[in-house]
Amino acid sequence: MKIQHHISLKDYNSFGVDVNARELIEIEKPEELLELKDKIGENEQLLFLGEGSNILFTKNFNGLIIKSTDEHIEVLEENEDTILIAAGAGLNWDNFVEFCLNQGWHGLENLSLIPGSIGSSPVQNIGAYGIEACDFIEEVFAYDITKSEFISIFKRECEFGYRNSIFKKRKELFIYKVNFRLKKKPEVNISYTALKKYFNESGIYNPSPAEVRKAVIEIRRSKLPDHTKIGNAGSFFKNPVIEHDKFLELLLKHPDIPHYEAENNMVKIPAGWLIEKAGWKGKTRGEAGVHKDQALVLINLGGAKGSEIADLSEEIRLDINKNFGILLYPEVNIL
């Protein structure tokens, strides 16, 4: 266990916002979690942090941050078709994806290059290019900080949805390990439009998982900024899901509107398209801005304060509501 006091969080959040935390505790082994009991004061403000790639700090954090640095990988069980792997919460997500692929364990290739850690992957059920983490998660292991006990939650109890899970509600659960069941026989999913287009253009008709990983990395790099160079947290807003009637109304005015069918006769609209259409792509407010290639991504051009980025996001929300009558909700956790 490593404990630090009054520490800058600049290197602990992908927006690169410079705020301080009162205390940061890094946990390497699950057993160390039991020692937290004596360290957490009454009414303590707590934050469980992964790699800080989905968070926007708007002020100093006057509380205790807990972070896993457990990078353990263990094979638990194996049969002809699948393999069950346990991964420590502190492991970098993309390192895990690459490691699995190199072992011949498939399925996660579409989720290549997503920033973040194993521990945060179930929280917002990370997803990209037609796949979500919950397609492969079997069990999540957590420490209940209020009861000081270890629990495990099976996938069916995780209430996984689009960028959602039970872990968004149950803030007392610190995830320290996740079990994934992967496939031993390659079975790729290239149904997402951008992937289909990529393979049509490159003349590859039966791509291997490694080729899918390569494609996803190229597509992501072509429009998503590298947070080590330009601070960002990926998509800032969720893609809104609207009523079918509302969609038909919009379609009359904007026949080119991209859309996807969602559950219960609802329609999902890409927020990036709405933001671009409203003229925000590439716009800046001081050191905060909207990325020039992907309007769903807000960026820190240098020394932006978290509050400046939050203000810009609010301005965009109001404008999208005014222009389209659609309310956007942040995907990023604003603190």
Ligand code: EPU
């Ligand atoms: N679009 C625009 N302008 C833009 C951005 C997008 O018109 O500035 C249009 C595109 O032309 C396309 C549609 O919107 O027709 C969808 O765009 P894209 O494929 O880039 O995906 P997205 O809906 O913007 C979502 C996820 C991403 C994920 C990609 C690929 C959300 C909130 N975002 O973005 O996730 O990588 O799909 O699956 O669901 C993240 O969560 O941080 C993230 C990057």
